[in-house]
Amino acid sequence: MTSTFLGLPKPVTYAPDGVGNLRGDESFPRAARSALKNSQLRRNVGIATATIREKRAAVVAEVDDWEQLRDAGAAIKADVMARLPELLEELEAAVTARGGVVHWARDATEANRIIVEIVRETGAREVVKVKSMVTQEIGLNEALEAAGIAPIETDLAELIVQLGHDKPSHILVPAIHRNRSEIREIFMREMPDVPADLTDDPRRLAMAARAHLRKKFLSAKVGISGANFAIAETGTLAVVESEGNGRMCLTLPDTLITVMGIEKLLPTWRDLEVFLQLLPRSSTGERMNPYTSMWTAVTPGDGPQAFHLLLLDNGRTAALSDEIGRAALHCIRCSACLNVCPIYERTGGNAYGSVYPGPIGAILSPQLTGMNGHRDPNSSLPFASTLCGACYSVCPVKIDIPSILVHLRARAVDHVRAQSTPSAELLSMKVVAWAMRSSRRFARAERLMRLGRLLGLRRGRITALPWPGSAWTTSRDLPIPPKETFREWWLRERGAPGSTEGDPHA
Amino acid sequence: MRIALFATCLGDAMFPDVSRATVAVLERLGHTVVFPAGQTCCGQMHVNTGYLDEAAPLVRHHVETFEDALETCEVVVAPSGSCVGSVRHQHAMVARSNGTPELAERAERVAARTYELSELLVDVLGVTDVGAYYPHRVTYHPTCHSLRMLHVGDKPLRLLRAVRGLDLIELPAADSCCGFGGTFSVKNPDVSTAMLADKMTNVVSTRAEVCTAGDSSCLMHIGGGLSRLRTGVRAVHLAEILAATEGDA
Numbered sequence: 001m002t003s004t005f006l007g008l009p010k011p012v013t014y015a016p017d018g019v020g021n022l023r024g025d026e027s028f029p030r031a032a033r034s035a036l037k038n039s040q041l042r043r044n045v046g047i048a049t050a051t052i053r054e055k056r057a058a059v060v061a062e063v064d065d066w067e068q069l070r071d072a073g074a075a076i077k078a079d080v081m082a083r084l085p086e087l088l089e090e091l092e093a094a095v096t097a098r099g100g101v102v103h104w105a106r107d108a109t110e111a112n113r114i115i116v117e118i119v120r121e122t123g124a125r126e127v128v129k130v131k132s133m134v135t136q137e138i139g140l141n142e143a144l145e146a147a148g149i150a151p152i153e154t155d156l157a158e159l160i161v162q163l164g165h166d167k168p169s170h171i172l173v174p175a176i177h178r179n180r181s182e183i184r185e186i187f188m189r190e191m192p193d194v195p196a197d198l199t200d201d202p203r204r205l206a207m208a209a210r211a212h213l214r215k216k217f218l219s220a221k222v223g224i225s226g227a228n229f230a231i232a233e234t235g236t237l238a239v240v241e242s243e244g245n246g247r248m249c250l251t252l253p254d255t256l257i258t259v260m261g262i263e264k265l266l267p268t269w270r271d272l273e274v275f276l277q278l279l280p281r282s283s284t285g286e287r288m289n290p291y292t293s294m295w296t297a298v299t300p301g302d303g304p305q306a307f308h309l310l311l312l313d314n315g316r317t318a319a320l321s322d323e324i325g326r327a328a329l330h331c332i333r334c335s336a337c338l339n340v341c342p343i344y345e346r347t348g349g350n351a352y353g354s355v356y357p358g359p360i361g362a363i364l365s366p367q368l369t370g371m372n373g374h375r376d377p378n379s380s381l382p383f384a385s386t387l388c389g390a391c392y393s394v395c396p397v398k399i400d401i402p403s404i405l406v407h408l409r410a411r412a413v414d415h416v417r418a419q420s421t422p423s424a425e426l427l428s429m430k431v432v433a434w435a436m437r438s439s440r441r442f443a444r445a446e447r448l449m450r451l452g453r454l455l456g457l458r459r460g461r462i463t464a465l466p467w468p469g470s471a472w473t474t475s476r477d478l479p480i481p482p483k484e485t486f487r488e489w490w491l492r493e494r495g496a497p498g499s500t501e502g503d504p505h506a
Numbered sequence: 507m508r509i510a511l512f513a514t515c516l517g518d519a520m521f522p523d524v525s526r527a528t529v530a531v532l533e534r535l536g537h538t539v540v541f542p543a544g545q546t547c548c549g550q551m552h553v554n555t556g557y558l559d560e561a562a563p564l565v566r567h568h569v570e571t572f573e574d575a576l577e578t579c580e581v582v583v584a585p586s587g588s589c590v591g592s593v594r595h596q597h598a599m600v601a602r603s604n605g606t607p608e609l610a611e612r613a614e615r616v617a618a619r620t621y622e623l624s625e626l627l628v629d630v631l632g633v634t635d636v637g638a639y640y641p642h643r644v645t646y647h648p649t650c651h652s653l654r655m656l657h658v659g660d661k662p663l664r665l666l667r668a669v670r671g672l673d674l675i676e677l678p679a680a681d682s683c684c685g686f687g688g689t690f691s692v693k694n695p696d697v698s699t700a701m702l703a704d705k706m707t708n709v710v711s712t713r714a715e716v717c718t719a720g721d722s723s724c725l726m727h728i729g730g731g732l733s734r735l736r737t738g739v740r741a742v743h744l745a746e747i748l749a750a751t752e753g754d755a
Contacts, residue, residue: 494541
């Protein structure tokens, strides 16, 4: 027998620990418990998500071919994932041909090092930033600060979060957990040139931020952005935004650095047509976003004269290697799934521990970082859902989030299986499954359950159970088991002889 | 029509009245109901908690039991949106991930003939008025899996509107999950309870006497909260309302 040595399969590389913001300090149930106690946060997030949900539903209903657009979006993204290596090289060639420099970063550490070096070479001490999820993912601001460079967030909500020494809690509206009086307090405390008579009138707040930022735009030598889309065919990058701060950052500085996850690609210019319809309606509930900026590396005499594109992996290849989980990479960061999620609505985004919260975060973060056993906070994220399916029904690229959650739960359980001592949950799941494999054993188990009637003797219902049942009875009663199961009633009333007929395992 | 009843494990063990009501409605409409005694559980809890290996034999057991039943019956019915959802959307997946594609195909054939109660009544049997009488103020919670997995739409509401004496009150934020989610309710008890609290607020705001739904598990959750808070509102399965007649009143 002959054999060909194909080399060892490469182990998947996850986003590294200790850098960036993809993993919190505590499990979701614990973090959620603290978040739920903050009634101001619950009110802020509840009102904001309800408003944006309605707006989205109204503008989506206007589009006759919305379902076909979703199908097209899903198909284009599936195609990108299937041809990612060749498309990335096509993009690199196009950007280089137009005078840009392309950098490849395996992970957050490498990306931060490359960006800090580029900024250092320009001599700048300050950079202006367009709102970007990926730079938060890699913890770029922390890395720049450590190198003595001040990153200035120019998106209003990101500025609020940055000045509040806070963490963003939503992909699209990072300060969704703050109301305007809280915002006024942050500005009064942290903004050096703030007007002394600032009120919490939204217009006054916006004007204060505008005056503060305008000086930064005009003096900055370096701008840093993310990318909503990158066109492989032409090397064009695209950013969509609402405030015009992006346009400033992308055009005024001498040097522009764009950081993008490798999944942000679209094959051709034509494909943008689909996504520029899907994204604004799904995210802000607008027909079109106010500012769409597109640029292709360097245009001599116009805009930044030095352009760097950084292509980031940081666990994306690991996600891509999972046949079911890879659809999470189709995400265009619209955040429609957050706004309809009944869990997110109650806990807000910070409980998820990652910059990617909500349903998409629950499937993306654990895939980027890997799940390192049951103590890893990210192992709890796939369980942070009732599988109600609201996310799937609004996703503009039809990511079947509930199915991926179930798939990742199975992967989390695989870690539990690998432990030397089996968990109580694994054992009970095995026992229940064993009992359920035969109707005779199940009927016997039902008779045992009837002992539970004793627990409800006094009140006619069960109001307190020891752990782990207490997790239920702390807030909910349980009915007592009936005197007669349906199976017994059927046998008594209809009394078919050979009652286990049809049970191959009876 | 000859109909095989899948009572579901929870329904069999904890809510026998729901299955008895299902039998009563179908027999009243002139159909024959069979209870395949070998049945146990569809395995949904195992699948949704990530225990696919443990669920695989349950899927096989379910498929074999109801394959036999479908030799003599035309369809299978279950008074549960989520169990039918599991049969229809998960059984083949579990069989495939367990390396048994032939079982997956058999599971798909069983699933194609398995219906949730309101689907069976409205789509297959073509009835909305099942001759029920239920003189109560009722609000309806569309459970997530019947709404977004099975897409039952307004079928349960059409059945309820045809019930004589019944005063149907629309539930605010009806399509929002009640927070049950199977093991979610104990793995994330605080979030689950927060969701339940909002659901109960909405139920109570309708001033209904009864909150109904097509799934005993969601009703166990909502009913457990309503009972704890002594609201006086009862959780009653759709099948029980459809089975009620003047004789019961």
